[in-house]
Amino acid sequence: MQSRSLPATTSASNPSPDGRRVSRAIHPGQQRPNRPRFHRLLEVSPPSQSSLVDPSVKIAHDRVTLSHRILSPPAFRAMATTSPVSARQAEFQTQGYLVVRQFLTPADFAELQQELHRYITQVVPTLPEGDAFYHDRSRPETLKQMSRIENDLFFARFIQHSAWTNLASELLGEPATCQGTEWFNKPPATDHPTPPHQDNYYFCLQPPQVITMWLALDAVDAENGCLRYIPGSHREGLRPHGRTKTLGFSQGISDYSDADRAREVAILAQPNDLLIHHGNTIHRADPNTSTTRHRRSFALVFRGASARRDDVAFRRYLDSSSAQQESLGVKNAAVAMQR
Numbered sequence: 426m427q428s429r430s431l432p433a434t435t436s437a438s439n440p441s442p443d444g445r446r447v448s449r450a451i452h453p454g455q456q457r458p459n460r461p462r463f464h465r466l467l468e469v470s471p472p473s474q475s476s477l478v479d480p481s482v483k484i485a486h487d488r489v490t491l492s493h494r495i496l497s498p499p500a501f502r503a504m505a506t507t508s509p510v511s512a513r514q515a516e517f518q519t520q521g522y523l524v525v526r527q528f529l530t531p532a533d534f535a536e537l538q539q540e541l542h543r544y545i546t547q548v549v550p551t552l553p554e555g556d557a558f559y560h561d562r563s564r565p566e567t568l569k570q571m572s573r574i575e576n577d578l579f580f581a582r583f584i585q586h587s588a589w590t591n592l593a594s595e596l597l598g599e600p601a602t603c604q605g606t607e608w609f610n611k612p613p614a615t616d617h618p619t620p621p622h623q624d625n626y627y628f629c630l631q632p633p634q635v636i637t638m639w640l641a642l643d644a645v646d647a648e649n650g651c652l653r654y655i656p657g658s659h660r661e662g663l664r665p666h667g668r669t670k671t672l673g674f675s676q677g678i679s680d681y682s683d684a685d686r687a688r689e690v691a692i693l694a695q696p697n698d699l700l701i702h703h704g705n706t707i708h709r710a711d712p713n714t715s716t717t718r719h720r721r722s723f724a725l726v727f728r729g730a731s732a733r734r735d736d737v738a739f740r741r742y743l744d745s746s747s748a749q750q751e752s753l754g755v756k757n758a759a760v761a762m763q764r
């Protein structure tokens with residue numbers, strides 16, 4: 426992922442339905458407007474208890490108790506945890522991933538959904554192709570991936586909130602800053618798996634002090650393509666990666682085997698559950714086989730202060746990524762924070 430400075434944006438402050446003032450970011454040149462609205466993208470599947478007890482998959486349990494509210498920015502009241510720092514840090518260091526259930530307050534989660542809806546309906550139609558990928562570009566409801574959402578004023582503030590930063594710094598054991606955001610979707614009945622990969626193959630950071638926080642926006646299970654981690658793989662170095670045919674995921678582990686699959690842990694999640702993985706943790710996801718349910722998530726990447734980019738490796742990755750995009754039909758493949 427690239428370090429990027431924010432382009433100029435302007436914002437208007439409008440009262441929200443409950444009387445609070447919320448920022449509405451406007452991108453330069455953006456029309457404000459009656460654009461087609463993709464309501465299907467915002468339907469949140471109702472929490473289903475049965476998805477938590479699917480016996481066919483192993484479930485990762487979080488050991489974190491969410492408790493008191495912290496803080497301040499009026500539009501964002503995240504929760505803090507009171508569990509011992511050492512417990513979740515130790516779990517993260519051992520497994521290479523951690524699950525925190527119900528990370529945001531319900532109000533914050535609802536606001537995130539609302540702002541994503543605004544972004545998708547108003548901003549995405551103005552973005553270059555490299556920042557928003559569709560399964561089928563002629564069908565807006567098949568939007569499958571977006572990056573650099575933090576160019577929008579609301580999200581620029583949202584990702585700086587201490588709830589994210591504190592957790593990231595705690596898990597990395599050093600000050601951490603957000604390097605970028607992504608939004609992932611597997612629209613219903615679209616055949617795109619997430620290839621097995623390690624994020625730091627793309628990020629090229631040494632030491633690999635980088636994590637991805639992946640917040641579920643829908644109920645996620647085996648049917649709609651839950652994330653699958655290989656516990657402990659973050660301590661086993663980077664595996665060889667090769668070009669994939671999956672738009673948005675340019676590289677995947679080229680020697681992924683049945684032995685790797687046998688070690689996978691499938692993570693079931695409810696909307697607002699936060700999955701965090703280390704940059705070297707191997708993960709993948711199957712396609713969404715549901716014909717009705719989306720599988721959406723909002724992701725933030727945090728980098729520790731000691732991490733430095735290997736520029737040569739990163740250039741190689743960018744060239745390969747942009748060639749892959751062009752081979753898959755993306756015009757003028759701008760180099761984005763791509764996987």
Ligand SMILES: O=C(O)CCC(=O)C(=O)O
Pocket residue numbers: 609610619624637639708709710722724764
């Ligand atoms: O949502 C997905 O399928 C992929 C997510 C991912 O690879 C990541 O967040 O690092």
